[in-house]
Amino acid sequence: MEENWDTEIETEKLTYIPNFSTLETDNTDDNYSAYSNNDINQNNKSERNFGNRGGYRSERGRTSNFNRGSRTERGRGRGFDTNQNDNFSSERHVFGDNDERDQRRGFRGRGGYNANEDGQKPNAFRGRGGFRDENEQRRGFGDRRGFRNENGQRRNFDNRGDFDNTGEGEDRPRGRGGFGNFISDTDGRGRRGGRGGGSQYGGFKGKNEDGGNEYGKSQGEGADKEEKPKKVTYIPPPPPDGEDDIFRHYQSGINFDKYDEILVDVKGKDVPPAILTFEEANLCETLRRNVAKAGYIKLTPVQKHSIPIILAGHDLMACAQTGSGKTAAFLLPILSHMMNEGITASQFLTLQEPEAIIIAPTRELINQIYLDARKFSHGTCVRPVVVYGGIQPVHAMKDVERGCNILCATPGRLMDIISKEKIGLSKLKYLVLDEADRMLDMGFAKEINRLIESPGMPKNEERQTLMFSATYPEEVRRLALKFLKSNHFFVVVGLVGGACSDVEQTILEVREYGKKDRLLKILQNSGNERTMIFVNTKKKADVIASFLCQEHISTTSIHGAREQCQRETALWDFRTGKCLVIVCTAVAARGLDIESVQHVINYDVPKEIEEYVHRIGRTGRCGNIGKATSFFNVPEDHVIARPLVKILTDARQEVPAWLEEIAFGGYGALNSYYATDSMGEQAGENVSTPSFTQDEEASWD
Numbered sequence: 001m002e003e004n005w006d007t008e009i010e011t012e013k014l015t016y017i018p019n020f021s022t023l024e025t026d027n028t029d030d031n032y033s034a035y036s037n038n039d040i041n042q043n044n045k046s047e048r049n050f051g052n053r054g055g056y057r058s059e060r061g062r063t064s065n066f067n068r069g070s071r072t073e074r075g076r077g078r079g080f081d082t083n084q085n086d087n088f089s090s091e092r093h094v095f096g097d098n099d100e101r102d103q104r105r106g107f108r109g110r111g112g113y114n115a116n117e118d119g120q121k122p123n124a125f126r127g128r129g130g131f132r133d134e135n136e137q138r139r140g141f142g143d144r145r146g147f148r149n150e151n152g153q154r155r156n157f158d159n160r161g162d163f164d165n166t167g168e169g170e171d172r173p174r175g176r177g178g179f180g181n182f183i184s185d186t187d188g189r190g191r192r193g194g195r196g197g198g199s200q201y202g203g204f205k206g207k208n209e210d211g212g213n214e215y216g217k218s219q220g221e222g223a224d225k226e227e228k229p230k231k232v233t234y235i236p237p238p239p240p241d242g243e244d245d246i247f248r249h250y251q252s253g254i255n256f257d258k259y260d261e262i263l264v265d266v267k268g269k270d271v272p273p274a275i276l277t278f279e280e281a282n283l284c285e286t287l288r289r290n291v292a293k294a295g296y297i298k299l300t301p302v303q304k305h306s307i308p309i310i311l312a313g314h315d316l317m318a319c320a321q322t323g324s325g326k327t328a329a330f331l332l333p334i335l336s337h338m339m340n341e342g343i344t345a346s347q348f349l350t351l352q353e354p355e356a357i358i359i360a361p362t363r364e365l366i367n368q369i370y371l372d373a374r375k376f377s378h379g380t381c382v383r384p385v386v387v388y389g390g391i392q393p394v395h396a397m398k399d400v401e402r403g404c405n406i407l408c409a410t411p412g413r414l415m416d417i418i419s420k421e422k423i424g425l426s427k428l429k430y431l432v433l434d435e436a437d438r439m440l441d442m443g444f445a446k447e448i449n450r451l452i453e454s455p456g457m458p459k460n461e462e463r464q465t466l467m468f469s470a471t472y473p474e475e476v477r478r479l480a481l482k483f484l485k486s487n488h489f490f491v492v493v494g495l496v497g498g499a500c501s502d503v504e505q506t507i508l509e510v511r512e513y514g515k516k517d518r519l520l521k522i523l524q525n526s527g528n529e530r531t532m533i534f535v536n537t538k539k540k541a542d543v544i545a546s547f548l549c550q551e552h553i554s555t556t557s558i559h560g561a562r563e564q565c566q567r568e569t570a571l572w573d574f575r576t577g578k579c580l581v582i583v584c585t586a587v588a589a590r591g592l593d594i595e596s597v598q599h600v601i602n603y604d605v606p607k608e609i610e611e612y613v614h615r616i617g618r619t620g621r622c623g624n625i626g627k628a629t630s631f632f633n634v635p636e637d638h639v640i641a642r643p644l645v646k647i648l649t650d651a652r653q654e655v656p657a658w659l660e661e662i663a664f665g666g667y668g669a670l671n672s673y674y675a676t677d678s679m680g681e682q683a684g685e686n687v688s689t690p691s692f693t694q695d696e697e698a699s700w701d
């Protein structure tokens, strides 16, 4: 989690400035996930790709995509279609058989990669120059490129790398070279097969490595020993400036008014009375105007109860269902205070002392909160700033120096910027932990403790501490007390940790080997629904995304091993509808507010029930309805059966009998399940081992 800021600054060199308008037409930087490598791309965009022989076999052993070209009959004439110079970018890639599009295809049976659209100009891998044989003659990706093998010979996207899916669906990584790093063995051989490998920027680490390799720390056995830490050069595009963009919002749904029926419990003494309208909040004129422009007419329950408590200067822990407006519940009273009491931070001081610090666990979420803060403070003198991992630190610091009243930050970057004495804490009045239970659990507790103990941090009694989440496991609630005043309030809208009642939940019993087929059927039958698919590992996210691309479903992915630029592009593609499907890890489970997500699919059921609640809460937001489908693989997921049944029951959802039996039938039920599974097969035959272990995305920041 700790980021090596010095390294980044020392080697600072701006190489890439994305521009969303370009990104739409030029996908060069959103190559598909792990394969993508801006490192390579930015220098010579045409020289990237995938080996036509490095194959990805489908579950039944058919070689469909990333084909082994000349080696297999079926493979001939197939491969990647890229209409543009991108690889694996979400939408344009079609992996099909011969058709007109073949003209421009890379990775064809014999042809290399005609990177240019017109096929005229040979970029690296054109003509017959694709991958040849194992003696490395006439191998595509010419010898000007990286990807050496373990023996130091240059190798590109060797056919021995990549993905071979053996028969019954175990996505088993093999591979020694090139994009072997895509899915590599645990032994690390071939991982990141050499300099220039995709792994440094968004490539994969092996199973036992942790996420977020934004500095390209290469640790695998097969890693090039000379490899230096990579600098972070990404500068996110400036947020949109026009009013239309700043205030863009989606409509609240038909169930918005039903929020009023949810019971609210406020624990604490002398509770300030709830407000019923925005007028009662006594916001200044500019804030009121901004609230109206944002499309807010009526308060949600968490807003009704939290705003007066915060305005009265109290500490607060608030729990309300996903998508019910918690962000505005803390932003509006903080801004209102600032407007009434005045702000002090001034421009062009190297040490900025913000009045408010907001922390959230993921980069994308903190950015979203920042955009909300920017929206509500539009036209005022309050200046919100955002800092998070994966972007050029110098850029972030310069932005802070321009003046910072509200600092939105991920914890690691926050601690870095404090230790660099760019941010002082002596004027801090509000400390907000969004997704508070996540911020206080094992993943981030150390950072939060360090923050609280930082020099200058006002004591509990001298600052206002606000915590928001849809879930609060009991042990976290106990931990939270340490950071709150003793007379704090606890607002509970509905049930603590309850799922959003506007999401229709379906639990399907699916074994590991059957998940792909099931997923495909669901997506093929669902028309054009915007869908988020959650898996438990970064590797699997890419595997499933490539599988869906192969099946002509425009898909992108977001996870901790992708470069920040790619993560943001993926999210943008999904938000704008360029890709209808996004495959995600836990990194996208919390807080993200994306319009019209109709369906959440838990391809893997998460290990913790809280994450389940947050994941399915990406749909059914702000009174809109949504649905969530979860593939419950009994051998792997039985542990979560009981809390899952509770969540379903509390949300008045149907509980399948088999799930109830597993949840409450004890070992007997499980044993009988193993003895004869639902398909009537004998014990053991179908008990799959997980393809991948869950790789905790602890370093989200």
Ligand SMILES: Nc1ncnc2c1ncn2[C@@H]1O[C@H](COP(=O)(O)OP(=O)(O)OP(=O)(O)O)[C@@H](O)[C@H]1O
Pocket: 249, 250, 252, 295, 296, 297, 298, 299, 300, 303, 320, 321, 322, 323, 324, 325, 326, 327, 328, 469, 470, 590, 591, 592, 593, 617, 621, 622
């Ligand atoms: N009073 C309101 N009227 C209309 N829209 C609202 C109102 N309050 C919030 N919204 C909108 O509802 C959506 C969800 O809000 P928000 O992201 O704050 O939810 P949340 O409770 O923080 O969700 P999560 O638990 O997933 O983080 C946003 O698009 C937000 O702009």
